[in-house]
Amino acid sequence: MRLLLLSALLFLGVVGAPNGDEVVSLPGLSFVPNFKHYSGYLQASSTKYFHYWFTESSRKPSLDPLILWLNGGPGCSSLEGLIEELGPFKVQDFGKTVYLNPYSWNSFANVLFLESPAGVGFSYSVDGNITVSDDDVALQNYNSLVQFIGKFPEYKGRDFYITGESYGGVYLPTLAVLILSDKINFPNFKGMAVGNGAVNFPNNYNTMVPLYYYHALVRDELYQRIAKTCCNGHIEGCDIFGKFSDPTCRNLIIEALNGTNDLNPYNLYYTCYYSPDGISKHAHIEKAMRRIAGLPVRTAAPQSTVPLCAQTNNTYAYLNRADVRRALHIPSSLPLWNECSNDVLNVYKTTHFEMTPEFEKIIAAGVKVLVYNGDVDTVCNHVMNAQFLSNLNRTILGNERVNEPWRFSGETPEDSVAGFQLKYSGNVDFVTVRGSGHFVPQDRPREALQLIFNFVNNRDYSLAVDLTH
Amino acid sequence: MRLLLLSALLFLGVVGAPNGDEVVSLPGLSFVPNFKHYSGYLQASSTKYFHYWFTESSRKPSLDPLILWLNGGPGCSSLEGLIEELGPFKVQDFGKTVYLNPYSWNSFANVLFLESPAGVGFSYSVDGNITVSDDDVALQNYNSLVQFIGKFPEYKGRDFYITGESYGGVYLPTLAVLILSDKINFPNFKGMAVGNGAVNFPNNYNTMVPLYYYHALVRDELYQRIAKTCCNGHIEGCDIFGKFSDPTCRNLIIEALNGTNDLNPYNLYYTCYYSPDGISKHAHIEKAMRRIAGLPVRTAAPQSTVPLCAQTNNTYAYLNRADVRRALHIPSSLPLWNECSNDVLNVYKTTHFEMTPEFEKIIAAGVKVLVYNGDVDTVCNHVMNAQFLSNLNRTILGNERVNEPWRFSGETPEDSVAGFQLKYSGNVDFVTVRGSGHFVPQDRPREALQLIFNFVNNRDYSLAVDLTH
Numbered sequence: 001m002r003l004l005l006l007s008a009l010l011f012l013g014v015v016g017a018p019n020g021d022e023v024v025s026l027p028g029l030s031f032v033p034n035f036k037h038y039s040g041y042l043q044a045s046s047t048k049y050f051h052y053w054f055t056e057s058s059r060k061p062s063l064d065p066l067i068l069w070l071n072g073g074p075g076c077s078s079l080e081g082l083i084e085e086l087g088p089f090k091v092q093d094f095g096k097t098v099y100l101n102p103y104s105w106n107s108f109a110n111v112l113f114l115e116s117p118a119g120v121g122f123s124y125s126v127d128g129n130i131t132v133s134d135d136d137v138a139l140q141n142y143n144s145l146v147q148f149i150g151k152f153p154e155y156k157g158r159d160f161y162i163t164g165e166s167y168g169g170v171y172l173p174t175l176a177v178l179i180l181s182d183k184i185n186f187p188n189f190k191g192m193a194v195g196n197g198a199v200n201f202p203n204n205y206n207t208m209v210p211l212y213y214y215h216a217l218v219r220d221e222l223y224q225r226i227a228k229t230c231c232n233g234h235i236e237g238c239d240i241f242g243k244f245s246d247p248t249c250r251n252l253i254i255e256a257l258n259g260t261n262d263l264n265p266y267n268l269y270y271t272c273y274y275s276p277d278g279i280s281k282h283a284h285i286e287k288a289m290r291r292i293a294g295l296p297v298r299t300a301a302p303q304s305t306v307p308l309c310a311q312t313n314n315t316y317a318y319l320n321r322a323d324v325r326r327a328l329h330i331p332s333s334l335p336l337w338n339e340c341s342n343d344v345l346n347v348y349k350t351t352h353f354e355m356t357p358e359f360e361k362i363i364a365a366g367v368k369v370l371v372y373n374g375d376v377d378t379v380c381n382h383v384m385n386a387q388f389l390s391n392l393n394r395t396i397l398g399n400e401r402v403n404e405p406w407r408f409s410g411e412t413p414e415d416s417v418a419g420f421q422l423k424y425s426g427n428v429d430f431v432t433v434r435g436s437g438h439f440v441p442q443d444r445p446r447e448a449l450q451l452i453f454n455f456v457n458n459r460d461y462s463l464a465v466d467l468t469h
Numbered sequence: 470m471r472l473l474l475l476s477a478l479l480f481l482g483v484v485g486a487p488n489g490d491e492v493v494s495l496p497g498l499s500f501v502p503n504f505k506h507y508s509g510y511l512q513a514s515s516t517k518y519f520h521y522w523f524t525e526s527s528r529k530p531s532l533d534p535l536i537l538w539l540n541g542g543p544g545c546s547s548l549e550g551l552i553e554e555l556g557p558f559k560v561q562d563f564g565k566t567v568y569l570n571p572y573s574w575n576s577f578a579n580v581l582f583l584e585s586p587a588g589v590g591f592s593y594s595v596d597g598n599i600t601v602s603d604d605d606v607a608l609q610n611y612n613s614l615v616q617f618i619g620k621f622p623e624y625k626g627r628d629f630y631i632t633g634e635s636y637g638g639v640y641l642p643t644l645a646v647l648i649l650s651d652k653i654n655f656p657n658f659k660g661m662a663v664g665n666g667a668v669n670f671p672n673n674y675n676t677m678v679p680l681y682y683y684h685a686l687v688r689d690e691l692y693q694r695i696a697k698t699c700c701n702g703h704i705e706g707c708d709i710f711g712k713f714s715d716p717t718c719r720n721l722i723i724e725a726l727n728g729t730n731d732l733n734p735y736n737l738y739y740t741c742y743y744s745p746d747g748i749s750k751h752a753h754i755e756k757a758m759r760r761i762a763g764l765p766v767r768t769a770a771p772q773s774t775v776p777l778c779a780q781t782n783n784t785y786a787y788l789n790r791a792d793v794r795r796a797l798h799i800p801s802s803l804p805l806w807n808e809c810s811n812d813v814l815n816v817y818k819t820t821h822f823e824m825t826p827e828f829e830k831i832i833a834a835g836v837k838v839l840v841y842n843g844d845v846d847t848v849c850n851h852v853m854n855a856q857f858l859s860n861l862n863r864t865i866l867g868n869e870r871v872n873e874p875w876r877f878s879g880e881t882p883e884d885s886v887a888g889f890q891l892k893y894s895g896n897v898d899f900v901t902v903r904g905s906g907h908f909v910p911q912d913r914p915r916e917a918l919q920l921i922f923n924f925v926n927n928r929d930y931s932l933a934v935d936l937t938h
Binding site: 210211213214215216217218219220221224227233234235236237258259262263268269271373375376382383386387389390396403405416417419420422432434435 | 845
């Protein structure tokens with residue numbers, strides 16, 4: 001009788017969460033989770049196994065939507081997103097203790113964090129080959145998602161969203177196109193949210209130079225020299241990316257891009273410093289962007305004598321604890337977890353430099369799109385994203401206001417401007433997050449939760465998160 | 470014998486501080502000042518009397534330099550600068566108590582705060598006429614300084630600096646030219662420091678539109694439309710100011726400039742709100758700038774329901790206490806003190822829209838110049854100032870680094886970047902203050918003190934303030 005019932009339930013797809021993957025006891029927890037979470041592996045290809053950590057919703061997991069989160073890099077781990085940005089587990093005290101993130105996205109959604117591609121974090125390739133292209137990653141991410149649905153059949157048909165940031169601007173649209181073609185596993189693919197996404201490499205660099213200038217990071221004389229020497233007198237609209245091949249221009253442009261050497265390029269007004277040990281995403285991503293663009297890595301200021309404001313290595317320390325790795329079902333044979341992998345980056349093949357075709361397909365399929373940008377990031381800047389959407393030539397909706405603010409609805413000051421929003425036909429939204437850097441859910445966790453909650457629930461972005469229904 | 474000695478001293482010019490003007494007991498003080506201060510009047514013209522408040526140095530008043538501070542507007546009071554920015558007296562508790570500003574500029578200098586022109590704060594015109602032009606103000610400020618030297622002859626020949634901000638970009642250079650011509654009273658005129666100065670009105674507006682754009686305050690579609698419709702395709706270098714007379718362009722440009730309607734335009738990343746009662750400088754200056762440019766005043770968001778972060782009316786409440794006014798020797802017949810006067814602004818005649826000739830004279834005379842800018846101000850923006858100095862065509866000194874940082878030397882993090890610096894031949898420095906808005910000594914008081922201390926003392930801007938000698 002029990003067997004029969006189990007079979008029936010399996011057939012109906014209402015059970016299936018893999019007991020073996022459930023994390024039954026996570027070390028260092030200072031709270032009792034009111035949600036289940038799972039850590040294990042999904043087969044991404046014949047040789048590649050992607051580690052996932054899945055945090056079910058603390059509201060109504062059986063009804064709440066499913067959200068995939070992908071960090072970028074390439075080479076950076078989505079567990080960084082889990083622990084330092086939008087997941088429920090925040091690590092402190094040099095990896096000793098874990099407290100609850102009150103702004104976790106799993107307060108209203110089932111959130112899947114996937115380490116991608118192989119070589120990133122706890123993900124691996126059985127043959128050690130970690131060379132991949134954008135399209136390989138898309139396919140392997142898609143395969144992993146199908147595997148996930150196989151492991152968790154109760155999520156088949158669930159409202160599904162894919163989200164992420166940075167190089168996720170490539171990962172997500174290329175993945176979305178594959179998801180769109182699979183109505184069996186993903187009949188309710190509803191939306192894509194891309195934060196500070198690298199959706200147009202050339203234009204990221206074209207816009208970066210004037211962005212620096214208007215942020216007091218390039219002196220006027222050099223700016224005018226670049227305009228005159230390389231751009232027929234006009235920086236704006238200049239194919240600066242294309243000028244990288246001209247040695248004279250290349251040197252001038254690199255000189256300009258050195259303007260953030262003494263700053264945190266991910267958040268211009270951040271006042272603290274990161275660990276100089278080089279394992280952090282906070283050196284990796286910009287390095288990746290420059291590498292893909294064929295530019296030399298910037299020379300950051302020597303930071304060895306600079307005090308750190310926070311314990312930046314909490315995530316690293318925590319995820320490399322033997323007890324934590326056991327709890328997460330990580331094979332003991334795997335090497336140390338790193339936030340970002342240079343090995344992956346060094347062999348990564350970027351082939352998509354501009355994501356318009358993918359966005360067009362996604363929009364045409366009726367999947368809603370949110371592009372959001374922390375507005376004080378210089379690594380993947382908001383002007384690149386604004387121009388990208390503008391160039392899709394969609395109709396601007398709403399009133400004639402230049403900038404329609406959205407407001408964080410929560411603590412005092414209740415009505416502070418969280419940023420600006422622009423709505424286009426076809427369910428395409430562009431939202432800036434004022435004063436946030438590259439990592440929006442880290443810099444502005446409250447605003448990020450409100451943003452994604454309202455995006456998923458088709459609500460005004462200024463409305464407060466409402467978990468009562 | 471005493472009379473004889475007094476006469477001799479007067480002759481030698483070593484005494485003279487007017488006893489009648491000394492503030493012997495200031496209400497609400499929570500500390501005992503270790504410096505003298507004076508409040509009284511200087512005759513600026515046959516009919517005009519300017520109120521001054523002079524805070525002597527708490528170090529060595531008989532040796533330390535003399536610094537004039539002027540707020541702008543036009544119409545705003547330099548007592549706002551004294552209480553809210555760089556003076557020793559900080560008011561709290563709705564005007565009830567006064568505590569010591571640890572970053573007061575009078576920690577190393579004798580600082581003269583002058584309310585200018587008549588109609589501003591406690592300054593008045595005996596015939597009620599408060600209509601003045603830029604040149605009138607320059608002359609009246611100069612006359613007031615001569616009067617000051619008459620009252621305080623011990624400061625004759627003292628190293629002398631003039632400083633200020635905002636519309637001080639006009640007040641200071643026009644005044645400097647007059648001071649230069651008076652070697653009798655001001656034989657040691659050493660320098661001028663202008664913060665977020667309105668040194669080039671047309672270019673302030675020309676640069677403001679792209680500045681907004683690169684700060685996510687103008688949507689791409691409108692920006693491109695302005696470029697196409699009004700600027701032959703190129704915003705940068707476009708005579709946007711000149712396009713105000715074209716109705717189509719004017720409307721588009723005003724629409725773009727409405728991008729800060731929901732923000733504090735003096736500091737884009739400020740998260741609090743100011744009093745909606747309209748007496749604050751925080752509505753006045755931008756209004757003044759727009760009025761002078763012939764633009765309509767912006768429509769700020771309704772703020773009546775918005776909570777205030779701080780007691781914004783402390784200065785107003787304090788300076789209108791009867792006991793405070795008595796202590797400051799203010800005639801009881803004078804009306805309420807206001808931070809900024811609309812009456813003055815409404816009849817003010819701006820005639821200097823561009824300050825190059827004055828700067829050229831000042832530099833040629835060997836007077837050193839510091840132009841500094843909080844870099845997140847949109848009202849008098851740093852690009853306008855950068856281009857202004859760049860267009861003086863002076864030689865850039867120092868190494869080839871695009872942006873040479875200067876660092877605040879004080880608390881942790883010790884080496885945080887305070888901004889960037891650029892040195893030109895002729896003792897002309899351009900310094901940005903990172904993350905500061907329009908009112909640098911208010912937003913970044915520690916950095917501002919370090920900046921002005923090192924400017925006066927010909928030291929590297931990154932050196933810590935050293936009051937030991």
